[in-house]
Amino acid sequence: MKCEITITDEGCVALTSDQTLGDSEVKLISTVLENPHCKLETLKLWSCKITDEGCVALTSALRSNPSHLRHLDLSDNNVGDSGVKLISTVLENPHCKLETLKLMKCKITDEGCVALTSALRSNPSHLRHLDLSGKNVGDSGVKLISTVLENPHCKLETLNLWRCEITDEGCVALTSALRSNPSHLRHLHLSDNNVGDSGVKLISTVLENPHCKLETLNLWRCEITDEGCVALTSALRSNPSHLRHLDLSDNNVGDSGVKLLRELRDDPHYKLETVRPHR
Template sequence: MNTQFKLEKLDLCGCSITEKQCLILTSALKSNPSHLRELNLSYNELLGDSGVKHLSDLLMNTQFKLEKLHLCGCSITEKQCLILTSALKSNPSHLRELNLSGNQIKNTGVNHLCDVLKDSRCKLERLSLRYCDITDVSLTNTKALQFLKKLDLRENMIGDSKQKLIDVLRDTNCKLRV
C-alpha cells in the first residue's frame, strides 16, 4: 500500500503566515514538490522579504509543477515582485494562473512580469493585477501576450496605456480577451 501523501491544492488564505512559517511551509513543499498544483497564500501580509524569497526558491525548483498561485493582498512590493519574477523566469513552463491583486507592485513590477510573459516557455493564461497602483502597462507587445487569455487590471489608473493595450488586442494573433 502506497502511503505517500499527494497534496494537490493548498489554501492558506488569511492565515497570518509569518516569514518564519513561510520558511517551514516551503521547506515541507520542497521535500515533495511534484504533486502540488494550486497554492493560495492570499491575505498573509506578514510574508516579508524572506518569505517571498523562500517561496521564490520553491518556484525555481523544476520538479515543482505549480499551475495556480494566488498572492492577493500580501503586501508584495516592487522589490519582492522582482524576486518572484526572477524565479518564474527560471521555471516558467507550468504556471497557468497568477494573482497578485492588492499588492504594491506598481509599474516596475508589471515591467518585470512582462519580461516573464515574453519568454516562449511561459504558459501563463490568467494574470490578475487589480489594485496594484499601476499607471502604465507595458503589455503592448503581442509576444508578451501570446498565451495570456485573461488579464485583470481593474482599479488601476492606466491612462494612455489603455488605448495601447486595446490596439494590441486588435492583433489577430492575440488570444487575450478582457
C-alpha cells in the same frame, strides 16, 4: 461488501445547520480521514474557527493516511505558524498527493513560510494550487516561495498572493524564479499589492519568454500607470500566444494605456479573452 450509511432527519439537520465548526469537530473529521478506507479527496473548512489544536488532529490523520486527499481549504481560520509547520509535515511526505492548499487569511509569518517552502522543496511534484493571500507573506515570504518555483520539479500551476504587502523587492525574486522555470505556472494573482510600474516591468520579462505558459494575470489595485502598460503590452506582442485573462482594474491607467490594452484584445493574433479595464 457494499457499505451503506443511513442518515436520519436528525442527521440532516446537523449537516445542513449553519453552525460553525471548530477544533472539536475537526478532531471528529480527522478520525474519518485516518481510516485507510477513506477516499475523501476534497475538504473545505473555510472560516471554521480552527486553531493550531485542530491542525494537530488533522495533520496526524493525514500523516497516517496521506494518499487520498487532493484539495484542502483552511482559509480564514486561526491557523498560525505552528499549524503551518504541522501541515508542512504532511506535504513533505512522499506519499502525500495534495494538489490544492488554501491558507488565505491565516496568521502566517515568515516562520510558517520557511516550513512550508522547505516541505515543498523536498516534495515539489504534486502541489498544483497554493493560496497564501491576505497579508500573510510579504517580500521575505515571496523570496522563500520563489525558491520552490525555480525548482525544475515544481509543478505549481496557480499561485494566489493578493493583498500580501508585496513590493518591487518581492517581484524581483518572483520573476527571477519564473524566468528560470517558466513553463508550469498558469495563473498568477498579485492584486492589491504595491507592485507599481517597476514590478510590472519585471513581470513583463517573464511574459516575453517564449517558454512562459501564463494564462491568467491579475494585477488589480497595484498602483500601475500607463508606463507599466507599455512594458506589459510590449512583452505580450513579443509572445502573444498564451495569456487569456488580464486584469488591471482599479489602477492609474489612463486613456493611452487603455488604448494599448484594447488593441491587444482586438488583434486576432492574440488569445486574450478578458481584459480589464476595457473602456
